Amino acid sequence: MNAKIGWSALLALGLAFPFMAGNDYHLTVMSTAYIYAIATVGLNLITGYTGQFNLAHSGFMAVGAYTVGILTVDYQVPFWIAFALSGVVAAGIGFFVGLVSLRLKTHFFSIFTMCVGYIMFLLIEKWDSLTHGTGGIVGIPAPESAFGLDFSEPRTQYYLVLLFLALSMWIMHRIVNSLLGRTFVAIRNGDDLAQALGINLMRNKLLAFMLSVFFAGLAGGLYAGYVRFLGPELASVEHTFDMTMYMLIGGIGTMAGPLLGAVSMPWLTQQLQFLQDYRFVVFGPLLVALVIFLPHGIVGTWMARRKRKAAQQVSVPPVRLPAGKGVRRA
Template sequence: MPTLLSKKYALIAIILVAILIPLLSTNEYYLHILTLSFIWIIAVYGLNLLAGFTGYLSLAHAGFFGIGAYALGLLTVKGGMSFWPAFFLAPVITTVIGFFIGLVALRTKEHFFAIYTLCVGYIIYLVIDKWEGLTGGVRGLIGIPGPTNIGPIELTSANARYYFVLTVLLLVVFLIYRIVNSLVGRSFIAIRNDEQLAQSIGISTLKNKLMSFVLSTFFAGLAGALYASFIRFIGPDISNINITFDLLIFMIVGGIGTLSGPVIGTLLIVVLSQQLQFLQDHRMLIFGPLLTSIIIFSPRGLAGMYLTWYYKRKAKKKAQIQTDNASIGGDS
């Protein structure tokens, strides 16, 4: 019970700090960076659900991120649709496309799945880059509208956009938590641990893998729609494979297969990137050894390192209590 209460209080404290940041700082640049970080965290959660909890690494994640962004941009800029219907439709469109891609992709396994999704991601990038009549090609889309006001709630200022993205992020974290701790989430983890064993005990592996893949694309599309509405300009580069590798780094550093990993990894790398801007392209001289060290010494990332230490400490304490009880019983 004390552990549960401490976790609850820690979570409340983190949320309160996030709420108070715009009130304590007037620097809009840092607010911009934090808002953008929240969007990346949502995308990383989608990738983590598939790779971390189901054990299937999709290298097409940036492609689905780009589909979500372009869906919002095309519906509003070229389709003349108002923001909110387009915003809700963008992740749905991404999910539908992801469903049909997943039906084929999930016939493969392990590195074949990764290679297949890498090819799919590159095809999505080529479509966005070359289909100038629809996407604008290398010119991209400009003039994408931001969130419009909801009655008396104003969403045009930097603070309002920050709180809007933060609210969406908290909803995503809540949804991921419920999914992971549900029977569906347990099925995902069973597939990750041993797919053949999961199938032998009656779990429909293809159905659950497809569900995980589709949910992953939904969160990628949602993050893409938020990105387009926040930046107001998008180009083909947002669907480039480099974006997928950035998201992978966020996930690996924070902790693959953990609930807190996407937040820790994304915020840490983004903050470090901002602090090391003076190094320009030489920043990888720091990120490279950092990432290599984490992969070698803590394959589950920083959150995984903490969880390993915590459970070892708990097991040690439990063993000590048992030893003390046994010694007391022997003395009596």
């Protein structure tokens, strides 16, 4: 019940934000944060719940974005059809990448996916005939109107992104709390133990990987329709590190943690804009201090404290024998 109240309050705040925002720039910052929150939630599935750190995640987000950009600009495909294909194309490429990379474990998997991400970046940058190269794709159309709503306006675009964020969180909640989600957690806790329980490691890791990059592809498709310009830097591994930072700050392996990190950090960097080139001198130590004193993130630490408090309250009272009676020995 408390969780439902909390999520309902967050949704209400999201719905009310356009009326509290001072200008369209604030809507732009928040909408972009929501898009990266969708991608971060996907990364949290493979990293936080399954235990596989995918450093090519931003590359798959770029795949979804370029799917929308290429289809709409070069082939005049309607936006919604191209958007529907963005996650599918990312998951399809993720199937073949996962078949090879998921045979590796621990940091070997991360290093391999980092190389895959860099290959994606180079393909986007150098394949001029398909991706338009370093010039990028310009003139991406905004989502077509639906139900009388014009999605070229900042406020309606904001609500569109909020809708997909809410759907993504709901779907991820259903996955994580299902038998499939518990299977992913068992794999994270130990491959040998999961295999002893009869779990098919390769099949479930590959499924988690494909679901993860599917969310990244959808986030990329939304990003293309919102920003309406794409460049190769979207596939840079730096964006994956940003999403990793969001997970660590909010709480890796939690539902609300990646969302909290993805929404709060852009606003913190915006508040430090007045420091210009020196803002990272302040931001860096703050991040280090947060990781040291809250190693499980904000949400993860709060949940751990709640569990400890609940465990202390639920204590078994000692068994007392009636007065004058003892235990007879045989």
